Amino acid sequence: MSRDTISDDTHGVVYEFAPEMDAVREVEPGTSLTFETRDSLDGVIQDDDDLLDRIPEEVNAATGPVAVEGAEPGDVLKVEIEDVRLAEDHGRVVTTPGFGLLQDDPDIEAPFTRMTPVEPAENYDDGRPRVRFAERSIPVDPCIGTIGVAPAEESYTTLVPHDHGGNLDTNDVTTGSTLYLPVFQPGGMLAMGDSKAVMADGEMCGTGAEIATDVDVTLDLLKDPEFDLQRPLIDTGEAWKTVASAETLEEASKLAHKDAIELLSAEHGFGPTESHAFGSLVGGLEISQVVDPLVTVRNAIPSEHVSSPF
Amino acid sequence: MSRDTISDDTHGVVYEFAPEMDAVREVEPGTSLTFETRDSLDGVIQDDDDLLDRIPEEVNAATGPVAVEGAEPGDVLKVEIEDVRLAEDHGRVVTTPGFGLLQDDPDIEAPFTRMTPVEPAENYDDGRPRVRFAERSIPVDPCIGTIGVAPAEESYTTLVPHDHGGNLDTNDVTTGSTLYLPVFQPGGMLAMGDSKAVMADGEMCGTGAEIATDVDVTLDLLKDPEFDLQRPLIDTGEAWKTVASAETLEEASKLAHKDAIELLSAEHGFGPTESHAFGSLVGGLEISQVVDPLVTVRNAIPSEHVSSPF
Numbered sequence: 188m189s190r191d192t193i194s195d196d197t198h199g200v201v202y203e204f205a206p207e208m209d210a211v212r213e214v215e216p217g218t219s220l221t222f223e224t225r226d227s228l229d230g231v232i233q234d235d236d237d238l239l240d241r242i243p244e245e246v247n248a249a250t251g252p253v254a255v256e257g258a259e260p261g262d263v264l265k266v267e268i269e270d271v272r273l274a275e276d277h278g279r280v281v282t283t284p285g286f287g288l289l290q291d292d293p294d295i296e297a298p299f300t301r302m303t304p305v306e307p308a309e310n311y312d313d314g315r316p317r318v319r320f321a322e323r324s325i326p327v328d329p330c331i332g333t334i335g336v337a338p339a340e341e342s343y344t345t346l347v348p349h350d351h352g353g354n355l356d357t358n359d360v361t362t363g364s365t366l367y368l369p370v371f372q373p374g375g376m377l378a379m380g381d382s383k384a385v386m387a388d389g390e391m392c393g394t395g396a397e398i399a400t401d402v403d404v405t406l407d408l409l410k411d412p413e414f415d416l417q418r419p420l421i422d423t424g425e426a427w428k429t430v431a432s433a434e435t436l437e438e439a440s441k442l443a444h445k446d447a448i449e450l451l452s453a454e455h456g457f458g459p460t461e462s463h464a465f466g467s468l469v470g471g472l473e474i475s476q477v478v479d480p481l482v483t484v485r486n487a488i489p490s491e492h493v494s495s496p497f
Numbered sequence: 498m499s500r501d502t503i504s505d506d507t508h509g510v511v512y513e514f515a516p517e518m519d520a521v522r523e524v525e526p527g528t529s530l531t532f533e534t535r536d537s538l539d540g541v542i543q544d545d546d547d548l549l550d551r552i553p554e555e556v557n558a559a560t561g562p563v564a565v566e567g568a569e570p571g572d573v574l575k576v577e578i579e580d581v582r583l584a585e586d587h588g589r590v591v592t593t594p595g596f597g598l599l600q601d602d603p604d605i606e607a608p609f610t611r612m613t614p615v616e617p618a619e620n621y622d623d624g625r626p627r628v629r630f631a632e633r634s635i636p637v638d639p640c641i642g643t644i645g646v647a648p649a650e651e652s653y654t655t656l657v658p659h660d661h662g663g664n665l666d667t668n669d670v671t672t673g674s675t676l677y678l679p680v681f682q683p684g685g686m687l688a689m690g691d692s693k694a695v696m697a698d699g700e701m702c703g704t705g706a707e708i709a710t711d712v713d714v715t716l717d718l719l720k721d722p723e724f725d726l727q728r729p730l731i732d733t734g735e736a737w738k739t740v741a742s743a744e745t746l747e748e749a750s751k752l753a754h755k756d757a758i759e760l761l762s763a764e765h766g767f768g769p770t771e772s773h774a775f776g777s778l779v780g781g782l783e784i785s786q787v788v789d790p791l792v793t794v795r796n797a798i799p800s801e802h803v804s805s806p807f
Binding site: 292486 | 590591592597598599602604605606607609611613628630631632633635668695696697698699700701702703704705706745746747750751754755765767768769770771773774775776777778779780781782783784787792794796802
């Protein structure tokens with residue numbers, strides 16, 4: 188499939204998702220594109236001796252935004268993620284003072300940088316490239332850290348996740364998944380960046396293996412669907428995962444579970460209490476990240492129990 | 498293998514893990530036993546019309562405790578879980594006023610009970626029994642909700658999880674897993690109960706499908722191992738999972754991650770910052786439950802990256 192490229196260098200990046208954004212490109216629903224994304228730290232970390240003394244004012248550059256013709260508030264933007272390809276031969280994992288799950292722990296050094304070179308698939312029996320960390324190697328499993336649309340009212344820097352998406356740092360935003368985002372503004376305004384070669388659920392030190400990528404997506408539009416999508420939703424093929432961000436993991440868990448209750452009720456005609464009880468038996472809560480200014484939790488419902496809500 | 502049975506009816510149950518406990522039985526290291534456990538609500542819920550107006554003062558009856566000969570503080574009790582068999586033909590999922598993730602939500606009814614009949618494996622193509630919930634059925638995947646030893650100093654009711662184990666409500670405490678518990682008191686004093694036929698990670702409504710079970714285990718003792726185990730640790734065969742309980746999911750995440758850092762440092766000779774960064778790339782944080790008086794988080798490290806710490 189021929190696809191145009193949206194480039195961080197030539198089209199540009201944003202460091203904020205705002206209600207009013209200027210599209211770098213407008214496309215029709217059904218268009219396939221490649222987004223070129225730079226690493227979350229704008230390429231300033233290239234060596235173990237490059238240290239990040241503080242979180243930069245501008246971080247998680249998001250390539251775009253791209254407007255989808257005809258998108259209006261109340262619609263849903265469907266982002267099929269067809270491929271996330273590594274676009275440089277090394278990632279980097281860093282700690283930064285005042286950031287991360289163990290920021291107050293005296294045993295943890297910050298700043299600290301460890302480059303994670305990418306080793307080609309042909310070196311390994313399982314045919315997957317790996318990133319090296321000291322003497323260890325880890326199979327590459329890329330995800331897009333920051334992806335979102337223009338929010339309804341407030342602006343959010345690309346360090347913050349919220350109902351518009353943003354810095355979700357969610358492993359399931361990856362090759363083969365479909366991400367559904369609510370449209371809050373005309374055109375939707377999709378931007379993405381901050382990919383990782385690999386990341387643990389939790390992103391405890393504050394980063395995964397941050398890396399530039401080329402991301403193939405097809406963008407489509409669901410016009411004013413009956414199901415009222417409030418927050419990001421992911422179809423991994425094996426599960427439908429609600430995604431919610433809040434001040435605490437408890438609050439994010441409540442939102443993610445309430446969204447799952449909506450899915451189950453729409454599918455099975457359950458009342459909210461029945462869906463709550465049923466949802467306490469299948470799938471369950473997952474942690475995306477515990478380090479950003481708001482934290483992010485998923486609730487995964489196996490596809491056996493939810494088809495598409497749209 | 499011939500194995501003796503420890504029965505909730507004839508040997509008895511406890512509703513508290515205390516520093517001083519009276520063993521119902523003493524066994525040698527290497528002994529295989531079957532624990533008969535009653536459901537967490539002592540059998541009082543047998544119909545959709547049986548409602549739980551409040552959490553009973555005594556809940557999560559734990560069969561035992563069993564002492565292991567020679568166990569002393571500083572040792573580790575190894576519990577190989579060989580089988581968790583359902584011992585009644587229905588479970589139950591309930592909501593209770595003032596309990597559960599959505600206890601303040603006006604849309605959620607409490608008390609509410611839904612019986613979950615067990616349907617035999619031969620009814621299903623995949624050869625697994627299922628529990629029925631309304632018109633839906635869910636493959637059975639039993640776990641032990643409450644399992645622990647005599648704590649170091651404080652007493653904990655069987656509603657509370659902590660470093661001694663207790664009400665961990667952790668899906669991975671299941672057939673095929675090995676649970677390691679720190680020994681705080683002579684004999685260790687193992688008791689268990691509160692099984693579920695199936696439960697979602699999070700246990701959002703406050704229960705899984707609560708059910709009586711027969712649990713086959715082999716108990717062994719690791720004498721004064723070099724690795725200093727502070728809290729429960731699970732070997733699922735695919736991953737080593739640290740298990741930590743605390744007031745908030747954030748605090749539990751910190752403890753579970755610090756325990757994972759200890760595992761990684763012991764295995765690879767990493768310093769704490771290196772293990773912190775490496776642990777932000779592999780496996781990651783998982784939610785066990787968000788409803789008990791303390792909440793429980795795991796950190797899963799794939800077995801590729803950690804062998805046994807013992």
